[in-house]
Amino acid sequence: MQVFWQLRWYFRQQWRRYGGAIGILVIVSLFELLPPKAIGWIVDDVVSGSMTPTVMLGWLMGLAIVWLAVYFLRIIWRCWLFGAAYELGTVLRNRLYRHFSSHSPSFFERYKTGDLMARSTNDVNAVVMTAGEGVLTAVDSLITGIAVLFVMTTFISWELTILALLPMPLMAVVVFFLGRQLNSRFSLSQAAFSTLTDKTQESLSGVRMIRAFGLEKCQQQDFSGVVDDVGEKNLAVARVDAKFDPVIQIAIGMSFFLSIAGGAYLISQQRLTLGDLTAFTLYQGLMIWPMLAMAWLFNILERGSAAWNRLADIFDEKPGIVSGERVLERTYQPLKVDIExxxxxxxxxxxxxxxxxxxxSGNMLGIAGPIGSGKSTLLALLLRQQELEQGQIKYGDVALKQADLSQWRSRFAVVSQSPFLFSRSIADNIALGKPQASMEEVRKVAKAACIDDDIMQFPEGYQTMVGEKGITLSGGQKQRIAIARALLLEAEILILDDALSAVDGKTEHHILANLRCQQKRTVIVIAHRLTAFEEADMTLVLHHGQISEQGDHRSLLAQDNWYAEMYRYQKLEQAMEDA
Structure with missing residues (x-):
């Protein structure tokens, strides 16, 4: 029952639905107590010969009214109860998404994509079932069981009731231990499903590489091993699950045998009538559901508890970077970086x-340097994806730790070397950050990114579907579409993280020239092709995490160090390729 306590926050939010559903369940349980007793009276009247057709018709009409009322009441409580339970799924998935979005990249290094997907689907579904079926079985079995036992004990025979309940303690002990087994095995099966989901996601994402290296058979063997492991763990769950029904059926059979045998003896002793025994067996039939429900309840609760613990592991992960509360000014401010x-x-x-x-503000900054020199680390600190402890980065006079995090990041538009495109049309991908943008606005930024001509050559133009992750486009086309998408945001600071690596030098020059025409926008360019820095106001050359050179393009050439040497080398390499 611990999982119910863990979900108390949601039950408090939806107390009207759950309270109303439970109230109707009580009424339904009381209504269901009437037919067995009425049938017992009818049997006694038939045996005594005092039953007339008119009275029989009256009884049948009364029973029909009761069953009709129960039918409509069941519809109402199901809508309330299961409606609230399904809404919990929406609440949990939204909460998970917000939680994922608040974490730094280090969180996604600890949890694989497939694992997070499994928790967002299977585990959430198990918790939803607990909030729906679990509450139903707990409340309904408890109310029905207590009410039926009260009637059987008070109005029929307490001796016969005790006799019928003798198998119940044994059943409860067996079900308890089976529930413990189910919890541990279900946790293992959910973890295996996470591995399967992650393996599937990796295989589909890397299908090009797998084919290029001829690894289809090897990957198939690995995947089959993961699938077999999931199957074995699910089978282990099914083995425990399969033990519940036989235990319940045996207990029910023993209970009926004892009640019929004991009832026959009491009738022979004239301490019970045939009608009373008929009513008792009908009430005992009503007890089948509570007995089955208790076993099913243990099953649901153990699954829900295991699933909630896996979700709680995620929710308990506190974001490593906490947002400040300082509201940034709308006016553009300089960016001051002091990293000790x-x-x-x-x-x-x-x-x-x-x-x-x-x-x-409005300047272009170039960041150059060999691989591993700290370029990407600097960007991570600027975007506050990592926390700077020794030093300070300020926007105007506001330190980044004091600034509202979402507001700060909204001032950036970032284009990486390997941009992500969604399986939508080119127009939808460009307008991702501004869905209400007109086609005229979309084409304007596409022209600035030098991709409009390429798009118009496609048969469907801007309505061309790009396929998952832009699989139908070349690397240069994907980069330029991503640049257009970033330009449409009209963010204050545009970051091109080696985002021009797949385009030729001429196209690169045109794109950067177009960016320079937009005076208000601050541009930060990371590139290995040093021609990208010819128009930069300032370029930093990083080496082993430190600034080894600093200045504009001409001053760096005049210093005749790494920048000048690499620039001459790239020029020579380009001349040899053109020859």
Whole structure:
């Protein structure tokens, strides 16, 4: 029953629905007590010969009215109870999505995508069943069982009632231990399903690579192993689940045998009438549901408890980065970066050290350097995806830790080297951040990103479906569509994280020139092709996490260090390719 206590916050929110449903369940249970007693009276009157057709018709009409009322009342409480339970699924999935969105990338390094998907589907469904079927079986079996036992004991025979209940304690003990087994095995089966979901997601995402390396058979064997493991663990759950029904059926059979045998003896002793025994067996028939329900309740609660514990593990994960409360000014402000030192969790070697610069609003900043020099780390700190402990980053006079996190990130539009496109039309992908954008606005930013001509060559133009993750487009086309999507947001700061790597030099020059025409927008460019920094107001060259060179393109060439050497090398390489 612990899972009910864990869900008390939701029961309090929906107390009207649950209270109304339980109230109607009480009324239905009371109505169901009438037919067995009435049938007992009818049997006694028939045996005594005092029953007339008119009285019989009256009894039958009365019973029909009772059953009709029960029918409509059951519809009402089912709508209330299960409606509230299904709404819990919506609440939990929305809560999970908000929780996922609030976490830094390190959270998704600890939890795989397939695992999170499994918790958002199977585990939520198990909790929903607990809030619906679980509440129903607990309340209905309790109310019906107590009411029927009261009537059987008070109005028929307490000796016969005790005799009929003798198998119940044994059944309760067996069901308790089976429930314990079910909880542990169901937890293992859910974990195995998470692994299966993650394996499926990885295989589908990497299908191109798998085919390119000819790994189909190897992947099939690995996948079959995971599927077999899931099947074995589900079979282990089914083995325990299958033991519930035989235990209940044996207990019910023993109960009926004892009640009929004891009832026959009491009739022979004239301590019970045939009508009373008929009514007693009918009431005992009503007790079948509570007995079955108790076993089913243990099953549901153990599944729900295991599922809720898995969800609670996620909800208990506190976001590593907490939003501030300071509201940022609408006017554009300079970005001041003063990083004393920053190390990734678990590492002693600093990823960044002594990085100090100021980026004026509307300027273009270039960030260059060899692989592993700290470029992506710097971006993570600017976007506050990682927390800076030693140093400070300020927007105007507001430190990032003090600023509202969602408001701060909304000022950025980020385009990565491998952009993500949804399986929608090109127009929908460009207008992702601004769904209400007109086609004229979409084409305007597409032209600025130098992708409009390519799109218009497709048979369906902007309505062309790009396939999952943009599989039907080239790398350069995906990058330019992502740039257009970022431009449509009209964010204050545009970040191109090596987002021009798949386009040629001429196209790159045109895109950057178009960005320079938009004076208000601040642009941060990370690139390995140094021609991207020719128009930058300032370029930082990082080496081993520190600024080794700083200045505009001409001053960096004049310094004749790494930047100048790499620039000359790339120019020579380009000349050899063109020859």
């Amino acid at each position: 030192t920053f190390s990734w969790p678990g590492q002693t070697q600093p990823a960044l050290a002594d990085v100090h610069f100021t980026l004026a």
